[in-house]
Amino acid sequence: MKDMLYALLALVAAVAAAFSFYKYTSGGGETLYLVVFGVCALATVVLGGLFLSGRVNKKEEIHITE
Numbered sequence: 001m002k003d004m005l006y007a008l009l010a011l012v013a014a015v016a017a018a019f020s021f022y023k024y025t026s027g028g029g030e031t032l033y034l035v036v037f038g039v040c041a042l043a044t045v046v047l048g049g050l051f052l053s054g055r056v057n058k059k060e061e062i063h064i065t066e
Contacts, residue, residue: 003051003054003055006050007047007048009047010043010044010047010048013040013041013044014044016036017037020033020040021033024037
């Protein structure tokens, strides 16, 4: 359940980053939109990494010959 929360938050952060970048490029270039884009993009990468790291099976070894 916790992994899905990370995925949902990453998706929300990605949408917020896209919206703020759109507003920055079309709305006259306010710096606040650029800062929000940077923070949301960073949050997307971090939350996506947390989601993907939870999907890895840490209890079973995988051999290269399998």
